[in-house]
Amino acid sequence: MTVRNLIAVGGRPSTTAPTLSPGGVNDRRSFRWTDLTVYIGFVLVFAFFALTTADKGFLTVQNATSIVTAVTPIALMAFGAVFVLTAGEIDLSIGSVVALSALVTALGLRHFGLVGGVVCGLAIGVGTGLLNGLLIVGLRVPSFLITLGTMQLFSGIAQMSTQLQDVPILNPTYNTLFGSGMVGPVSDAVVWLLAGFVVAQIAYRNLAFGWRVMATGSDRRSARALGINTRRVRVAVMLISSLTAALAGMIYAGEVQGAVYTLGSNDLLTVLAGVVIGGTSLFGGTGSIFGALLGAILMAMIVNGLVLMGATVQQQIVVQGIIIVVAVAVSQRQPAE
Numbered sequence: 001m002t003v004r005n006l007i008a009v010g011g012r013p014s015t016t017a018p019t020l021s022p023g024g025v026n027d028r029r030s031f032r033w034t035d036l037t038v039y040i041g042f043v044l045v046f047a048f049f050a051l052t053t054a055d056k057g058f059l060t061v062q063n064a065t066s067i068v069t070a071v072t073p074i075a076l077m078a079f080g081a082v083f084v085l086t087a088g089e090i091d092l093s094i095g096s097v098v099a100l101s102a103l104v105t106a107l108g109l110r111h112f113g114l115v116g117g118v119v120c121g122l123a124i125g126v127g128t129g130l131l132n133g134l135l136i137v138g139l140r141v142p143s144f145l146i147t148l149g150t151m152q153l154f155s156g157i158a159q160m161s162t163q164l165q166d167v168p169i170l171n172p173t174y175n176t177l178f179g180s181g182m183v184g185p186v187s188d189a190v191v192w193l194l195a196g197f198v199v200a201q202i203a204y205r206n207l208a209f210g211w212r213v214m215a216t217g218s219d220r221r222s223a224r225a226l227g228i229n230t231r232r233v234r235v236a237v238m239l240i241s242s243l244t245a246a247l248a249g250m251i252y253a254g255e256v257q258g259a260v261y262t263l264g265s266n267d268l269l270t271v272l273a274g275v276v277i278g279g280t281s282l283f284g285g286t287g288s289i290f291g292a293l294l295g296a297i298l299m300a301m302i303v304n305g306l307v308l309m310g311a312t313v314q315q316q317i318v319v320q321g322i323i324i325v326v327a328v329a330v331s332q333r334q335p336a337e
Contacts, residue, residue: 084237
């Protein structure tokens with residue numbers, strides 16, 4: 001099935017779903033071991049820490065819960081990043097959106113109550129996403145440069161909004177719903193993670209929008225020729241990215257029961273690394289929501305294992321950097337010319 005046929009039937013995947021190549025046609029790639037990077041890496045990392053830190057609690061239920069709680073905001077942003085990268089764009093501003101949404105949510109809770117605070121936080125996601133998307137398509141400037149600028153803009157606004165002061169969240173209902181509560185025996189972080197995964201997977205693989213995102217990232221000119229409004233698609237993926245970042249910021253705020261302008265400041269590299277390791281192409285056209293989930297868990301598991309081993313923050317950064325370079329080199333390597 002070609003992209004033309006796919007759009008003609010409303011963008012619904014058939015039982016033999018196509019893989020969109022850069023040329024925009026059906027391209028069934030032969031199996032490559034690099035497609036299994038995230039799975040092999042996950043098994044190897046898990047096995048390593050299971051052997052070296054088993055006596056320190058790595059295999060306990062409590063530690064698994066800790067990993068899931070830590071990975072939830074990262075994974076939510078990773079889901080949004082899959083849409084952005086698949087469309088051939090990139091969003092460098094997500095870390096700043098995390099901090100800004102958390103602070104605005106905290107201030108909104110103080111002045112407008114639970115509903116008002118949640119609406120304020122989500123509004124930040126909508127506003128920043130629309131700003132990024134409209135600037136990209138309106139000015140016809142690469143998303144890398146636009147979001148590099150808005151990253152600084154949103155960070156500055158976050159710092160100015162509270163004069164660098166922390167904002168505590170004293171609303172127990174909010175804290176229970178966003179990160180600190182339980183749904184039966186399960187942390188609500190798990191609920192957020194599963195809900196985000198299901199929504200993202202359906203939108204990416206089973207709705208017409210997901211296939212239009214892939215077509216836009218594969219070949220924008222061909223996508224336009226097929227009637228796809230690529231400008232609208234590009235704005236939409238930036239909106240999704242900012243909304244997931246805003247939600248991540250709200251969850252962070254609920255977990256720590258407060259907000260500070262440094263929230264999310266170190267998340268960008270972790271998110272992009274998890275997404276790319278998970279099989280999403282930096283060149284657009286293809287991606288994996290499930291791969292992004294595994295990639296995010298892999299990154300969180302590495303940090304958790306290193307902490308249990310007693311590694312310093314500096315050592316953790318060095319090890320993460322080495323792992324990211326190796327994994328990305330394997331999974332994103334282009335064929336020889």
